Amino acid sequence: xxxxxxxxxxxxxxxxxxxxxxxxxxxxxxxxxxxxxxxxxxxxxxxxxxxxxxxxxxxxxxxxxxxxxxxxxxxxxxxxxxxxxxxxxxxxxxxxxxxxxxxxxxxxxxxxxxxxxxxxxxxxxxxxxxxxxxxxxxxxxxxxxxxxxxxxxxxxxxxxxxxxxxxxxxxxxxxxxxxxxxxxxxxxxxxxxxxxxxxxxxxxxxxxxxxxxxxxxxxxxxxxxxxxxxxxxxxxxxxxxxxxxxxxxxxxxxxxxxxxxxxxxxxxxxxxxxxxxxxxxxxxxxxxxxxxxxxxxxxxxxxxxxxxxxxxxxxxxxxxxxxxxxxxxxxxxxxxxxxxxxxxxxxxxxxxxxxxxxxxxxxxxxxxxxxxxxxxxxxxxxxxxxxxxxxxxxxxxxxxxxxxxxxxxxxxxxxxxxxxxxxxxxxxxxxxxxxxxxxxxxxxxxxxxxxxxxxxxxxxxx
Amino acid sequence: xxxxxxxxxxxxxxxxxxxxxxxxxxxxxxxxxxxxxxxxxxxxxxxxxxxxxxxxxxxxxxxxxxxxxxxxxxxxxxxxxxxxxxxxxxxxxxxxxxxxxxxxxxxxxxxxxxxxxxxxxxxxxxxxxxxxxxxxxxxxxxxxxxxxxxxxxxxxxxxxxxxxxxxxxxxxxxxxxxxxxxxxxxxxxxxxxxxxxxxxxxxxxxxxxxxxxxxxxxxxxxxxxxxxxxxxxxxxxxxxxxxxxxxxxxxxxxxxxxxxxxxxxxxx
Numbered sequence: 066x067x068x069x070x071x072x073x074x075x076x077x078x079x080x081x082x083x084x085x086x087x088x089x090x091x092x093x094x095x096x097x098x099x100x101x102x103x104x105x106x107x108x109x110x111x112x113x114x115x116x117x118x119x120x121x122x123x124x125x126x127x128x129x130x131x132x133x134x135x136x137x138x139x140x141x142x143x144x145x146x147x148x149x150x151x152x153x154x155x156x157x158x159x160x161x162x163x164x165x166x167x168x169x170x171x172x173x174x175x176x177x178x179x180x181x182x183x184x185x186x187x188x189x190x191x192x193x194x195x196x197x198x199x200x201x202x203x204x205x206x207x208x209x210x211x212x213x214x215x216x217x218x219x220x221x222x223x224x225x226x227x228x229x230x231x232x233x234x235x236x237x238x239x240x241x242x243x244x245x246x247x248x249x250x251x252x253x254x255x256x257x258x259x260x261x262x263x264x265x266x267x268x269x270x271x272x273x274x275x276x277x278x279x280x281x282x283x284x285x286x287x288x289x290x291x292x293x294x295x296x297x298x299x300x301x302x303x304x305x306x307x308x309x310x311x312x313x314x315x316x317x318x319x320x321x322x323x324x325x326x327x328x329x330x331x332x333x334x335x336x337x338x339x340x341x342x343x344x345x346x347x348x349x350x351x352x353x354x355x356x357x358x359x360x361x362x363x364x365x366x367x368x369x370x371x372x373x374x375x376x377x378x379x380x381x382x383x384x385x386x387x388x389x390x391x392x393x394x395x396x397x398x399x400x401x402x403x404x405x406x407x408x409x410x411x412x413x414x415x416x417x418x419x420x421x422x423x424x425x426x427x428x429x430x431x432x433x434x435x436x437x438x439x440x441x442x443x444x445x446x447x448x449x450x451x452x453x454x455x456x457x458x459x460x461x462x463x464x465x466x467x468x469x470x471x472x473x474x475x476x477x478x479x480x481x482x483x484x485x486x487x488x489x490x491x492x493x494x495x496x497x498x499x500x501x502x503x504x505x506x507x508x509x510x511x512x513x514x515x516x517x518x519x520x521x522x523x524x525x526x527x
Numbered sequence: 528x529x530x531x532x533x534x535x536x537x538x539x540x541x542x543x544x545x546x547x548x549x550x551x552x553x554x555x556x557x558x559x560x561x562x563x564x565x566x567x568x569x570x571x572x573x574x575x576x577x578x579x580x581x582x583x584x585x586x587x588x589x590x591x592x593x594x595x596x597x598x599x600x601x602x603x604x605x606x607x608x609x610x611x612x613x614x615x616x617x618x619x620x621x622x623x624x625x626x627x628x629x630x631x632x633x634x635x636x637x638x639x640x641x642x643x644x645x646x647x648x649x650x651x652x653x654x655x656x657x658x659x660x661x662x663x664x665x666x667x668x669x670x671x672x673x674x675x676x677x678x679x680x681x682x683x684x685x686x687x688x689x690x691x692x693x694x695x696x697x698x699x700x701x702x703x704x705x706x707x708x709x710x711x712x713x714x715x716x717x718x719x720x721x722x723x724x725x726x727x728x729x730x731x732x733x734x735x736x737x738x739x740x741x742x743x744x745x746x747x748x749x750x751x752x753x754x755x756x757x758x759x760x761x762x763x764x765x766x767x768x769x770x771x772x773x774x775x776x777x778x779x780x781x782x783x784x785x786x787x788x789x790x791x792x793x794x795x
Contacts, residue, residue, distance in 0.1 A: 287581075293670075314700055316699040316702030316703075317702075349672075355735065385582055456778070458777060
């Protein structure tokens with residue numbers, strides 16, 4: 066081979082490498098990373114890039130030693146990497162890609178308010194910033210847990226941002242352990258673009274540090290189908306279907322359960338799955354309730370059992386009867402199973418019940434004498450206290466919370482009635498709920514978009 | 528007055544009362560505004576019809592579909608939407624006709640096969656319905672448990688129903704709702720050993736073994752294996768004793784324990 070031929074080959078090779086380098090540099094993370102299906106020993110990391118590339122996560126126990134690499138098969142723009150064999154209740158640092166990639170600019174975020182060390186800024190130029198997460202503790206263990214609950218957040222507007230920022234201010238350095246989305250996460254149609262703008266560009270820092278769980282809302286359902294488990298919502302999220310995060314295998318991401326410390330969380334699909342008494346979701350729910358050994362049971366779904374907010378649970382035609390189905394079919398089973406707290410959205414207000422049991426009809430059938438198990442004791446600090454026995458007891462009472470105003474509240478000029486007799490308090494205010502569970506104490510705070518704590522109650526098990 | 532015009536008047540009358548919710552109204556307003564700008568856009572009528580259908584305002588949905596059909600009879604989404612609407616309204620033959628058209632236009636859409644399978648099942652055309660379910664399953668990455676239960680319910684023979692669930696366990700894993708249906712089918716066929724195998728699987732996957740051990744004991748009784756049944760009831764009591772004290776003391780568990788004591792001592 067002549068020297069000139071060698072030279073030509075060298076030039077071609079150099080140009081090829083240069084081109085590859087340019088392509089690599091052009092790859093940008095346009096969604097995420099975000100954390101899914103957290104268990105004490107595993108985590109799913111997801112993100113999206115503008116160009117196809119391998120799905121690689123490097124992680125480790127210190128920021129400077131990302132010693133373990135996991136690579137998923139193939140190349141893609143939708144990245145999904147399952148990290149296994151993790152230690153419970155342990156902080157892991159991670160970054161994506163074998164080589165540096167650019168991160169998207171955070172849109173309108175002020176601070177993290179989550180499990181995010183201040184060291185994020187230490188990453189060198191051109192390096193993919195290192196994030197971190199903490200794995201859930203062993204199931205059944207007792208550990209203070211903070212849950213951020215957002216119902217109907219995805220309006221993409223100033224109210225959504227104000228609600229977010231007030232929570233960040235409220236929680237400050239207290240890490241968020243998990244967050245729940247109660248559906249209608251992305252208005253108006255739950256499209257991929259809606260999700261991008263309403264979720265991934267509004268909460269980027271929380272997404273990359275705190276595992277998020279959700280249930281399907283009616284607006285998400287415009288671009289998703291539970292029967293076929295297809296569409297934007299199902300593509301965006303990864304939820305456990307085989308009981309891998311605790312609970313019983315549901316076989317679907319439409320409804321599922323998971324454990325976090327001493328709490329069992331149940332996500333139901335009030336929008337698009339069969340809500341009949343002999344349906345698959347009901348069969349699964351009964352088995353799941355019977356199987357759990359956790360101290361607390363928290364159920365969440367989109368359509369409220371009771372509301373007189375921007376929806377009316379007394380009208381069978383409202384939401385095509387979904388609220389009626391959840392109240393008449395599912396609520397008795399949840400109450401028989403010893404559920405403690407039910408979180409819903411859909412109605413863009415905050416409504417919180419007494420400790421109740423047995424109200425499955427319309428508001429006119431509400432009988433406080435038989436259905437209010439406890440009105441609650443008001444402590445000096447304003448917190449309303451309810452007490453339950455630790456021994457799980459069917460029909461001892463549960464608290465229903467409608468917290469569907471994380472994106473907008475009802476009209477101020479034509480305010481909703483807010484007169485359902487099952488509720489202790491009803492507010493036409495934007496805000497989110499903060500759930501703190503510490504051993505045998507469960508406290509929920511409603512934080513409005515002005516940063517005011519507008520309701521606070523505690524259930525104590527003894 | 529034409530059928531469409533009549534429907535439109537009726538639909539307008541009903542829509543003013545049924546669509547009070549602001550989100551629905553907002554979406555309708557958006558579409559109505561868009562239609563004012565492009566009054567011959569069939570897809571907008573179809574979309575508006577779908578919105579009405581989602582909220583079970585069948586009359587308004589049909590009026591919009593009819594208008595869309597006038598403007599663009601071959602609109603791909605229209606046949607599916609009209610089929611779905613007809614099925615929801617109990618017009619099963621019409622549903623089959625529309626859904627057949629939809630399948631011709633979009634033969635890889637699993638949802639249309641599912642809808643037509645339901646329509647065919649309601650017409651009693653079970654083999655055709657089963658074929659549509661099979662086609663839908665082949666097009667889906669993860670069919671929901673509900674679909675497997677729907678298909679299994681079509682079989683007259685429990686053995687066939689059981690066979691139809693086998694694919695679900697391969698694709699979805701040991702899904703509880705399907706395992707329980709399979710368990711009932713095994714028992715109905717007196718296949719007690721197979722039923723016990725399923726219960727053992729559920730027991731091993733459960734944190735609370737006592738409930739499944741009780742079920743195991745009940746199956747053993749049905750199988751005439753009384754001594755084993757009694758031993759299993761005792762094992763269930765042992766499992767209760769291993770529970771945390773607060774859970775063992777719960778009223779439901781206490782009731783179960785009492786029942787197990789009775790069964791362990793009185794089973795023939």
